[in-house]
Amino acid sequence: MDLLVLEQVRKHYGSQQVLRGIDLAVAEHHVTCLIGASGSGKSTLLRCINLLETVDDGVIWLDGRDISDPRVDADEVRRRVGMVFQAFNLFPHRSVLDNVTLGPQRSLKQSTSVAEATALELLDRFGLADKASAYPDSLSGGQQQRVAVVRAIAMAPRLLLLDEITSALDPLLVAEVLDVIAELKREGMTILMATHEMHFAQEVADRVVFIDNGQVVEQGPAADVLDHPRDERTVRFLTRHLGR
Amino acid sequence: MADWTQSDRQTARLDYRRRRTRRRAAVAGVSTVAVIGLLALAAVTAPGWHRVQVTYFDLAYGREVLPGLAAAFVLNVKLFVVAEILILAVALVVALVRVIPSPAIAPLKLLAVVYTDIFRGVPTLLVIFLVCFGLPALQLQGVPTDIFWLGTIALTLSYGAYVAEVIRSGIASVHPSQWAAGRSLGLTYPQTMRHVVLPQALRRVVPPLINDFVSLQKDTALVSSAGLVEILREANINASRDFNFTPYVVAAAFFIAITVPLARLADWLALRQVRREQGAE
Numbered sequence: 411m412d413l414l415v416l417e418q419v420r421k422h423y424g425s426q427q428v429l430r431g432i433d434l435a436v437a438e439h440h441v442t443c444l445i446g447a448s449g450s451g452k453s454t455l456l457r458c459i460n461l462l463e464t465v466d467d468g469v470i471w472l473d474g475r476d477i478s479d480p481r482v483d484a485d486e487v488r489r490r491v492g493m494v495f496q497a498f499n500l501f502p503h504r505s506v507l508d509n510v511t512l513g514p515q516r517s518l519k520q521s522t523s524v525a526e527a528t529a530l531e532l533l534d535r536f537g538l539a540d541k542a543s544a545y546p547d548s549l550s551g552g553q554q555q556r557v558a559v560v561r562a563i564a565m566a567p568r569l570l571l572l573d574e575i576t577s578a579l580d581p582l583l584v585a586e587v588l589d590v591i592a593e594l595k596r597e598g599m600t601i602l603m604a605t606h607e608m609h610f611a612q613e614v615a616d617r618v619v620f621i622d623n624g625q626v627v628e629q630g631p632a633a634d635v636l637d638h639p640r641d642e643r644t645v646r647f648l649t650r651h652l653g654r
Numbered sequence: 655m656a657d658w659t660q661s662d663r664q665t666a667r668l669d670y671r672r673r674r675t676r677r678r679a680a681v682a683g684v685s686t687v688a689v690i691g692l693l694a695l696a697a698v699t700a701p702g703w704h705r706v707q708v709t710y711f712d713l714a715y716g717r718e719v720l721p722g723l724a725a726a727f728v729l730n731v732k733l734f735v736v737a738e739i740l741i742l743a744v745a746l747v748v749a750l751v752r753v754i755p756s757p758a759i760a761p762l763k764l765l766a767v768v769y770t771d772i773f774r775g776v777p778t779l780l781v782i783f784l785v786c787f788g789l790p791a792l793q794l795q796g797v798p799t800d801i802f803w804l805g806t807i808a809l810t811l812s813y814g815a816y817v818a819e820v821i822r823s824g825i826a827s828v829h830p831s832q833w834a835a836g837r838s839l840g841l842t843y844p845q846t847m848r849h850v851v852l853p854q855a856l857r858r859v860v861p862p863l864i865n866d867f868v869s870l871q872k873d874t875a876l877v878s879s880a881g882l883v884e885i886l887r888e889a890n891i892n893a894s895r896d897f898n899f900t901p902y903v904v905a906a907a908f909f910i911a912i913t914v915p916l917a918r919l920a921d922w923l924a925l926r927q928v929r930r931e932q933g934a935e
Contacts, residue, residue, distance in 0.1 A: 418661070420658070430658075431658065466664070467658070467660055467661055467663075467664040468661070468664075469663060478667075479667070480667055480670050480671050480674070481670070
């Protein structure tokens with residue numbers, strides 16, 4: 411069953427076309443990796459799905475409902491769609507625990523005790539229990555990004571969007587964040603992620619979508635796209651990124 | 655751009671958005687007219703309205719004093735413009751002296767700190783009294799005795815301290831990585847300050863600076879208390895002669911005519927800056 415379906419999604423800024431008719435389907439409990447060069451439109455695509463950007467044409471279906479309709483309550487959609495950013499975007503004035511509980515308390519109207527219990531349990535599971543009262547600036551980049559992931563999943567989203575979440579990290583810290591994502595996959599979370607980590611995509615992704623110049627060039631099971639790319643552009647991209 | 659035909663769905667969406675925008679504009683228009691209308695009605699039908707009108711809004715009398723007030727207001731504008739230029743120069747020097755880490759200028763730094771501390775703490779009116787009445791009494795050589803220039807000096811001293819602090823906070827707000835990038839190109843400290851940091855800092859502080867200048871524009875009226883016949887003094891002379899407060903209202907209108915556009919300009923610049931910094935993300 412497809413949780414998310416995009417049909418001919420278009421987006422342009424002025425005369426520059428960023429998305430040029432994207433068709434895409436994300437199955438429930440699958441990890442789908444968006445790969446492609448910087449500026450190919452991956453981030454814009456994720457921002458459109460989270461309704462941070464308004465599409466200029468096409469439809470986005472989430473759970474069978476058209477969320478690109480202007481009548482849709484964007485806040486309600488965002489409660490069901492988690493997002494983690496490249497630059498973490500933690501709230502610097504709130505402790506780790508308060509970063510995680512803000513959404514569940516204010517947006518999902520959970521009681522403080524419920525929100526904190528859930529948050530502490532999640533922090534514990536991802537090895538951050540001792541950081542609950544710390545502030546973001548005292549954490550390493552990897553820890554900050556793990557907190558950002560916990561903050562997103564504390565909302566119990568239907569779909570998790572990850573926007574190049576390891577690109578701002580030291581190579582040594584990349585693994586600890588990717589381990590968290592692999593763990594989320596084991597738990598059955600549906601994930602759509604833009605990434606440059608080809609080896610991670612090879613190991614964890616169910617499907618890989620190669621985007622070039624605002625269009626889907628090739629998509630399919632991870633092994634097919636990554637090991638037997640058909641389109642010449644995919645081949646060239648993978649040669650550069652997998653070093654083969 | 656037109657390498658695809660817009661889908662019917664998108665056309666319907668755009669229609670819906672357009673209708674929604676129109677609906678919102680209509681709601682805003684109707685509620686504004688209703689609220690303002692009710693307030694105006696309440697004011698006009700209030701029992702004391704006639705007295706208010708005669709005392710504050712005497713149109714014929716207002717027209718009669720208008721030329722005199724306008725002539726006097728030219729002095730306010732002159733005070734404002736001259737003081738503003740001097741303030742910027744003084745403030746920039748003071749801010750730089752406080753920021754530059756050179757040990758050779760340590761005594762200047764101390765002076766700059768004392769200056770900002772004192773003149774930010776003392777009421778502007780008090781500074782005007784000290785300068786306008788105190789300075790001439792010293793009978794020093796070269797000190798102007800003209801009340802306009804004394805007033806300008808007083809305003810400059812007072813506002814220079816504020817503006818220096820605004821500029822200094824602007825310099826501090828430029829990210830250290832900009833210093834690192836400038837210095838690693840082989841630029842000296844002054845070069846990095848002049849070509850990299852200061853341009854960014856000044857751009858960033860323009861909106862708060864305009865705020866200070868709105869305030870300065872109003873405070874030119876304070877110099878009236880030292881005897882300068884600018885617009886407030888002129889209005890005061892008329893009002894006490896004819897027992898009518900309309901000149902004050904006209905004077906207020908003159909100030910508003912300058913400060914409101916300045917305030918809007920500050921809003922607009924601040925908004926543009928936010929957009930630009932978000933766009934650069």
